[in-house]
Amino acid sequence: MKVSSLIGMSALMLATQAQAGDIRDQMNIQTGKAELIVPGVAPQQVAEQVKDALTQFAIPANLNFHPLPSPLPSRPGSPSEKQLVINGAPATDYVCGGAYAEITKTPPPVQNAFYYNRELLHSCLYAFQGGVKIDIVFHIVKSTESITSSIFNGITKAIRGSDGERITSHLKENITEIKKNLPTLLVNRIEAPGMPIQEPDKEVVAKIIPPQLETKSATGSKQDNSVAAAPAQMQSAVSQPTSGVDLSFLGARKELTAMGFKFYDQDQFVDAARRNDFLTVRLFLAAGSIRPSAPDSNGQTALNFANKNREMKFFLTAFVEAEKQGKYPGNISDAVFAK
Structure with a gap:
């Protein structure tokens, strides 16, 4: 009832x-x-x-x-x-x-x-x-x-x-x-x-839970963009295939858990970049519970270590820029990651 x-x-x-x-x-x-x-x-x-x-x-x-x-x-x-x-x-x-x-x-x-x-x-x-x-x-x-x-x-x-x-x-x-x-x-x-x-x-x-972002349409009404469209540079970065790894939102969380990581742990995300572990970095970003630009408990960011890997630097930069523009809502749509 x-x-x-x-x-x-x-x-x-x-x-x-x-x-x-x-x-x-x-x-x-x-x-x-x-x-x-x-x-x-x-x-x-x-x-x-x-x-x-x-x-x-x-x-x-x-x-x-x-x-x-x-x-x-x-x-x-x-x-x-x-x-x-x-x-x-x-x-x-x-x-x-x-x-x-x-x-x-x-x-x-x-x-x-x-x-x-x-x-x-x-x-x-x-x-x-x-x-x-x-x-x-x-x-x-x-x-x-x-x-x-x-x-x-x-x-x-x-x-x-x-x-x-x-x-x-x-x-x-x-x-x-x-x-x-x-x-x-x-x-x-x-x-x-x-x-x-x-x-x-x-x-x-x-x-x-990814934060809910609101934007105004041409008519002035608010629209929910909790899963916002990624900018072109970001879509290009995340669309690169990774054989045998599920980069969907939920799949990435399962992958990280199975690997012994906490998908929301900023320190573990930054440490993956420090180790030059590109796959784990991608999984953390796909899981959507860390912030690409945020520092860990020692004040270091993932980008601080990305110079060792040109591809990872490009990849992280795309997400950091999207975050600055308010277009990284905590996760990117499964359709983007599943390409």
């Missing part, structure tokens, strides 16, 4: 309850989100493990699969926002467009003749070349405004904190449970109303 249906169902129940009595409560909906990344695990396994983690206290989580995108994109998708007005209260719905799986959890509400409170969870899972992105959306739906509701809400706040604190706590509990099943889980972002945004693994995630 989609979250719009979940919110709509709660709204209908509350509206019916209000119409049956003398008290006209207005519904309030507070929403928080968590963005998680699981690198290197098969999408179906991630979905099953997330469902298992969210099924707690005998309350089942429902899992629905959709077709996987083919080929996998370099960047994962995200839920799209949809603004709603329910019983006069504004609410933000999220639709899982492009997700390969959706997970919902709908515990029964806490309610009586004077009070209504319900918590709804909806998760969208997006597969991409670097792994799986999990977006968890958590809603608190409750009645407000009447004297009795205000009393109950005040008691609830005193016990478990504000809505923002409750949402943050719930999201962190879910993350802890998921991490038990998926130890490589990274937390890119947690946000809740009235609470500071938390981004504990932002830097690591940035090495896995």
Whole structure:
């Protein structure tokens, strides 16, 4: 069941309850989100493990699969926002467009003749070349405004904190449970109303997901160029064949891992140039998680060592120039590398 249906169902129940009595409560909906990344695990396994983690206290989580995108994109998708007005209260719905799986959890509400409170969870899972992105959306739906509701809400706040604190706590509990099943889980972002945004693994995630670049078209509208076209010099460099080596975005990461390298390690990339290891340099650039011009921990760049190899110097220079022009987004399209 989609979250719009979940919110709509709660709204209908509350509206019916209000119409049956003398008290006209207005519904309030507070929403928080968590963005998680699981690198290197098969999408179906991630979905099953997330469902298992969210099924707690005998309350089942429902899992629905959709077709996987083919080929996998370099960047994962995200839920799209949809603004709603329910019983006069504004609410933000999220639709899982492009997700390969959706997970919902709908515990029964806490309610009586004077009070209504319900918590709804909806998760969208997006597969991409670097792994799986999990977006968890958590809603608190409750009645407000009447004297009795205000009393109950005040008691609830005193016990478990504000809505923002409750949402943050719930999201962190879910993350802890998921991490038990998926130890490589990274937390890119947690946000809740009235609470500071938390981004504990932002830097690591940035090495896995290529940055999204925006340019303006002739009409002035923004266009997503997360996999930007490489300039002619760069395309010429990367199109040179390497027999038996997969220079696609995902293939390069697998090749480097099999060789004992970390595809996001700037020091290892620069060291490959120092060793005059042209193949490994190409694999690091194809994997897309280092920066061609960035120095290592000793302040050296790959270009500092490229004078030993004329071909590598030309190759690195092409990528460095593209980076300066904003055309090296962290990875180059598979079509370019696969030539």
